Amino acid sequence: xxxxxxxxxxxxxxxxxxxxxxxxxxxxxxxxxxxxxxxxxxxxxxxxxxxxxxxxxxxxxxxxxxxxxxxxxxxxxxxxxxxxxxxxxxxxxxxxxxxxxxxxxxxxxxxxxxxxxxxxxxxxxxxxxxxxxxxxxxxxxxxxxxxxxxxxxxxxxxxxxxxxxxxxxxxxxxxxxxxxxxxxxxxxxxxxxxxxxxxxxxxxxxxxxxxxxxx
Numbered sequence: 001x002x003x004x005x006x007x008x009x010x011x012x013x014x015x016x017x018x019x020x021x022x023x024x025x026x027x028x029x030x031x032x033x034x035x036x037x038x039x040x041x042x043x044x045x046x047x048x049x050x051x052x053x054x055x056x057x058x059x060x061x062x063x064x065x066x067x068x069x070x071x072x073x074x075x076x077x078x079x080x081x082x083x084x085x086x087x088x089x090x091x092x093x094x095x096x097x098x099x100x101x102x103x104x105x106x107x108x109x110x111x112x113x114x115x116x117x118x119x120x121x122x123x124x125x126x127x128x129x130x131x132x133x134x135x136x137x138x139x140x141x142x143x144x145x146x147x148x149x150x151x152x153x154x155x156x157x158x159x160x161x162x163x164x165x166x167x168x169x170x171x172x173x174x175x176x177x178x179x180x181x182x183x184x185x186x187x188x189x190x191x192x193x194x195x196x197x198x199x200x201x202x203x204x205x206x207x208x209x210x211x212x213x214x215x
Contacts, residue, residue, distance in 0.1 A: 072112030
C-alpha cells in the first residue's frame with residue numbers, strides 16, 4: 001500500500017528537523033556550557049577592559065572619617081588637638097586601633113610626640129560598659145620621656161583621643177604586653193580605667209622668660 005501524501009510530508013519534516021538539530025548541536029552545546037556556573041570555555045567572551053578597571057576603582061575607594069588626635073603642645077603646657085582622616089571601620093575596636101596607631105605615627109603639624117614611634121598597638125577591645133582596653137607593646141614605656149607631666153600627657157593623649165571621637169567610649173585603660181600595669185613611668189595610676197580629662201588641653205602659649213628674669 002502506498003503511503004499517503006500526509007505521511008510523506010510528516011516524514012520529510014522529521015528528517016529536516018533531525019538534520020537541523022544535528023548541524024546546530026555543537027553550537028547549542030557551547031552556549032549551554034557557557035551558561036553553567038564555573039564552566040571554562042576558551043572561546044568565552046571576556047569583560048571589556050573598561051568594566052574591569054571600573055570595578056577595581058570602585059573597590060579601591062576607601063571610606064574615611066576625620067578624627068581629633070591629641071599631642072603635646074610645643075609652645076605651651078598641655079595637649080593640643082590635631083585633626084586628620086583615618087580609614088573607617090564599622091567595627092569599633094578596629095576603629096580605635098587605627099586611631100591609636102595614628103597617635104604612634106606622631107603629629108603632622110609640628111606638635112610633640114606622646115608615644116615612642118617604635119610602639120606597637122597589640123590589641124584593642126571594648127567592654128559592654130564602654131571601657132576601651134588598649135594593649136601597647138613595651139616600647140610605650142621604654143621610650144617614655146621622664147617626669148610626671150610627660151607621663152600624664154602620654155596617658156591622656158590616648159584616653160582623650162578615644163573618648164573625644166567615640167561617645168560610646170566612657171573610660172580607657174592602658175595595658176602593656178597583655179597585662180595591666182600600675183604605671184607607665186611611676187607617676188600616673190593605670191590600675192583602673194580612666195575618664196577623659198580635657199582640662200589638660202593647652203590654653204594660652206607660655207610666656208617667654210626674659211634673660212635673667214622670672215615669670
